[in-house]
Amino acid sequence: MLIAAFGGWNDACQAATDAVRHLTSRYPSREVRTIDGDGFYDYQATRPIVCYATGRRRIVWPQTTVYDVELPQGRHLYALIAPEPNYRWPAYCAQVLRIADELDVRRIVTLGAMFADCPHTRPLPLDVEDGSAEAVTDPDQRYSGPVGIPTILDAAAVDEGFATSSIWASIPQYLEGDDCAAATLRLLDAIGDVAGVPIDAGDLPGRAGAWREAADVLASTDEALAAYVKRLEREYDAHEKARREASLGGHACRQLVMEAEAFLHSLETGHDADGDGRGPVGGVGTTHDGTV
Known part of the structure; x- marks a missing residue:
């Protein structure tokens, strides 16, 4: 090359x-x-x-x-x-x-x-x-x-x-x-x-x-610059999070699908996905990563 x-x-x-x-x-x-x-x-x-x-x-x-x-x-x-x-x-x-x-x-x-x-x-x-x-x-x-x-x-x-x-x-x-x-x-x-x-x-x-x-x-000697760097950090981190979520691999996607199917099944049977019989409160549940 x-x-x-x-x-x-x-x-x-x-x-x-x-x-x-x-x-x-x-x-x-x-x-x-x-x-x-x-x-x-x-x-x-x-x-x-x-x-x-x-x-x-x-x-x-x-x-x-x-x-x-x-x-x-x-x-x-x-x-x-x-x-x-x-x-x-x-x-x-x-x-x-x-x-x-x-x-x-x-x-x-x-x-x-x-x-x-x-x-x-x-x-x-x-x-x-x-x-x-x-x-x-x-x-x-x-x-x-x-x-x-x-x-x-x-x-x-x-x-x-x-x-x-x-x-x-x-x-x-x-x-x-x-x-x-x-x-x-x-x-x-x-x-x-x-x-x-x-x-x-x-x-x-x-x-x-x-x-x-x-x-x-x-940056430590300039308040305006320090604030600007903090804003850039937030934007950078948000962009990286969005990029990671958009590039979920097949295994991660299958895991999310399985969790969603278990949740829907619990609505039909009256049992939650963990089998403790409590079910989701108010019809809303979350996955392991906090996703509603």
């Missing part, structure tokens, strides 16, 4: 590109392909940088780099990192997919990170889509509006017959910054699930804990 992350609009707190940087620094990696930036970048918006190597000045131009990353158990994946292009997105995506085809890639996985109304005190929301927009895990959360290069690359890959996955992490909008290890960790966990190989988290769990502690301190 090819993991692709782009800096800029699609990369809140650099969480997505940091996921690729983590892969290439944590595992043996080598550069296998590049795409030159000429024709794809506005150098006033995405500027080249100057650095010094072995005492000599070097200009580094924006470009796309693809790495071969060697995972445990002899597994490999390719990782692409680049600034989001400014121009000619269809042509750019065609070049990426040509490289993917040359490398025998079968699945394209695009990463992204965005600011959202979510609390730092809960697991950061993760949106995973497979195949097409019709496969969104939560249909009520389907997005309509402006998109970035990950969405365009995903759509182009589908058109060319590649399997695709899109993984986006959400970051509390009240915690804008240059780094969010918690979001990077969420993305890497999802990559591990897709790749079938757990990703070594390195120091990310500790950095994620420090991020949450700093957010706790910030």
